[in-house]
Amino acid sequence: MLDTTFAALSDPTRRGILALLAEREHSVGELVEQFPITQSAVSRHLNVLEQATLIERRRDGQRRLCVLRSEALAEVDLWMERYRRMWDGKMRRLDKALRKGKKR
Amino acid sequence: MLDTTFAALSDPTRRGILALLAEREHSVGELVEQFPITQSAVSRHLNVLEQATLIERRRDGQRRLCVLRSEALAEVDLWMERYRRMWDGKMRRLDKALRKGKKR
């Protein structure tokens, strides 16, 4: 699953789509307007994102609305856990804070 | 840069290499032993990882040692920030803890 997720995230257009969907849901047409590629290409990108369970599409009349899903991103976050100790700062302090919080 | 990073992370062999390097540095030969592909293929994977600044290689006699670098992963972590609020629990509590900590 991480394979598909990372592959989906490796394209800047797809990350752009996710960024837009992070604000609010968009129809396919609205997304097409934001990128200098054809509707066809956008549709394929949406297929990739859906396949990676990074988005969901649902009908809304003749349009289809795209919504961000966070599970796959949460999985990436989990994968990164193992590496987090390698960069200092915020995360270290955060983890410390959490552990302290749990103890109480 | 994120393009390259995510693309590098999308391959399971490369993630496997990173996992090994997270424990300790390895020579190329040691890495080759761990995967069912040729030395040639591993060498290419290492090129990809190095290109993505996910690893560094340095000479050690006739061998070359591979070391994990965390900057690119930290960049991914930063990119994920925008999406973290979407899955509840740990992160939310952590952020709260941090904000409280800063206030004092």
Place this chain on the structure above:
DNA sequence: AGCATTTATCACCTATTGATCATATGTTGA
């Protein structure tokens, strides 16, 4: 100097990706 060891690179092959244009499918509303 010459051979063994370790790693990188070359030439090659096949599969996948991201784009295009043209067309099909699904939905609304007159």
Place this chain on the structure above:
DNA sequence: TCAACATATGATCAATAGGTGATAAATGCT
């Protein structure tokens, strides 16, 4: 039912990815 709109899909293409075996290049050892 039919025209218009919104989206998906098929055919095609060039570029890239990931694998292979053979060979080159760098270092160590005697």
